[in-house]
Amino acid sequence: MHLERVVDVFLELARQLYYHGSNxxxxxxxxxxxxxxxxxxxxxxxxxxxIYLTVVDKKGKSITRIERIQNTSIDFNKLEQWENLIKKMISETPPISFVRDDILILKYEQNKIIRSMPINIIAVFIASFSFSFVFKGGFFEGIASGTVGTIVYLLTMRIKNKIFKDFMAGFLLHTLIKILSLYYSINPFPTLAGAVMVFVPGLLLTNGIMEIGDRNLVSGSSKLLEAIFVLGALVMGAGISAAFWR
Incomplete structure (x- = not known):
C-alpha cells in the first residue's frame, strides 16, 4: 500500500474526529x-x-504530518458516522483505496446536510426554558429565559471568536433580562441562569478534564484553560451589564 495515501487517510480521519467533538x-x-x-x-x-501523526511501514519507511485544526463544529451524529467508519476499518480492514472512497462519500453526504435554523432556534429555546426550572424558576421565567436565550443566540451566532462571543452573550443576556424585569414580574436569577447554560462550553470542559485524567496533560490543560477563559468572558459580560444597571 502507498504510505502517503495511508497517512492522508489517517490524518483525515483524525481531523474529522477532532472537528466534530472527539477528545x-x-x-x-x-x-x-x-x-x-x-x-x-x-x-x-x-x-x-x-494533530501530530507519524506512520511507519514494515520496511521502516516513515512519514510525519502535522495538521492544525482552526475551528470545530460539534455534531455527535456526524461524529458517530466517522467512528463507525473507523470501526469498519478495524474489523474488516478494507483496502485503503476503498476507505478513501468511503471518506469522500461520507464528506459529500454530510456536506449536503443543511442545519435547519428553525430546529436550532427551537432547541435553544427548549434548553433555556428547561434549565430555568432547574434553577427553581417558574413558567414565566422559563418563557423569558427561552426567549432571551434564543434572541442572544441569533445575535451572536456569527461571531467566530469564542471568548468575545461569550462576553457579548453574557452582556446581552443580562441586559435583556433586566429590561424585561422592568415590565414583567419575573425572577432575574433563574431566568438568567437558564439562558446562560446554552453558552456554557460544557463539552470543552468535559474533554479537558477527561484528557487530564487520561494523562493527556498538555491537550487537556489547554482545553480546560480555554473553557475557563470562555466562562470568564461569559461572567464578565454579565458582570459589566450588572454594573451598568446599578
Missing part, C-alpha cells in the same frame, strides 16, 4: 487501533488544536 484520548486510540489492523506502526498526538 484527544479517543482520537489517538481510534487511529492507533486502525493502524494496528493494517500492521502499521503509528505515533499520534492530539495536542490543543494540532
Amino acid at each position: 484527544a484520548t479517543e482520537i489517538e486510540k481510534y487511529i492507533s487501533d486502525a493502524a494496528l489492523a493494517y500492521n502499521l506502526e503509528v505515533q499520534i498526538a492530539s495536542i490543543g488544536t494540532v
